[in-house]
Amino acid sequence: MKLETKFNKKDILSAYEYRHASKEFDPNKKISEDDFNFILETGRLSPSSFGFEPWKFIVIQNEKLREKLKIVSSGGQKQIPSSSHFVIILSRTKKHLNYDSDYIQSIMKNVQQLPQEVIEIMVKFYKDFIKHDIKLVEGDRLFFEWGARQTYIALGNMMTSAAMIGIDSCPMEGFNKKQAEKILKDEGIMPASGFGISSMVTFGYRIENPLPKKRQALDEIVEWVN
Numbered sequence: 001m002k003l004e005t006k007f008n009k010k011d012i013l014s015a016y017e018y019r020h021a022s023k024e025f026d027p028n029k030k031i032s033e034d035d036f037n038f039i040l041e042t043g044r045l046s047p048s049s050f051g052f053e054p055w056k057f058i059v060i061q062n063e064k065l066r067e068k069l070k071i072v073s074s075g076g077q078k079q080i081p082s083s084s085h086f087v088i089i090l091s092r093t094k095k096h097l098n099y100d101s102d103y104i105q106s107i108m109k110n111v112q113q114l115p116q117e118v119i120e121i122m123v124k125f126y127k128d129f130i131k132h133d134i135k136l137v138e139g140d141r142l143f144f145e146w147g148a149r150q151t152y153i154a155l156g157n158m159m160t161s162a163a164m165i166g167i168d169s170c171p172m173e174g175f176n177k178k179q180a181e182k183i184l185k186d187e188g189i190m191p192a193s194g195f196g197i198s199s200m201v202t203f204g205y206r207i208e209n210p211l212p213k214k215r216q217a218l219d220e221i222v223e224w225v226n
């Protein structure tokens with residue numbers, strides 16, 4: 001596959017400047033289906049360790065459910081009800097991410113379409129990796145956190161791609177994980193085990209312009225070793 005266009009650096013940077021964490025959206029402006037699918041597609045195409053795609057994106061458009069989730073999400077009081085699209089990003093946990101899980105088998109077989117003998121080599125390699133290199137065996141929570149770290153790549157890509165087409169967003173960690181998960185489980189949206197909420201993100205159109213961006217200078221955050 002060939003890259004069709006070489007994107008202009010100035011345009012790309014202007015999207016990064018344009019993106020900000022919108023605290024409130026215009027409730028009358030809805031993102032088109034085509035635009036929202038584009039945003040989701042950039043999440044889907046995100047990289048993940050071993051290509052195991054540890055994420056799930058739950059789009060919550062039901063107002064009653066949004067209201068319930070708002071109550072347990074201090075960081076999304078205006079964002080959740082006013083957004084055009086509200087996404088809860090789940091990460092898979094040990095049940096799915098352990099080397100001997102059906103999920104890992106199915107990704108390698110059905111998505112990556114690897115032959116059985118390669119799958120066996122990969123499983124052995126992956127088992128060693130999680131046991132000895134990143135030592136995920138020590139706890140359930142570590143598997144979740146490992147998956148969650150990867151979901152943030154998809155989160156970032158979706159927010160940037162949204163900005164590139166003039167759509168605003170707000171990433172959110174300001175929620176009570178246990179309570180939010182209980183709501184999703186009680187509603188039958190999230191299975192009783194195997195997943196945890198890693199983050200939330202709202203999309204829509206800004207209601208007011210943000211303050212100018214504040215960031216440290218590049219030389220304060222980059223160190224060169226030559």
Ligand SMILES: Cc1cc2nc3c(=O)[nH]c(=O)nc-3n(C[C@H](O)[C@H](O)[C@H](O)COP(=O)(O)O)c2cc1C
Pocket residue numbers: 019020021022023074075076170171172173174175210213
């Ligand atoms: C992981 C993460 C969690 C965040 N959680 C919240 C949140 O719960 N509520 C909120 O309004 N903003 C949240 N933010 C937005 C940040 O406050 C914001 O990105 C930061 O202040 C920089 O501002 P800017 O994104 O507008 O440039 C979060 C950002 C990140 C990356």
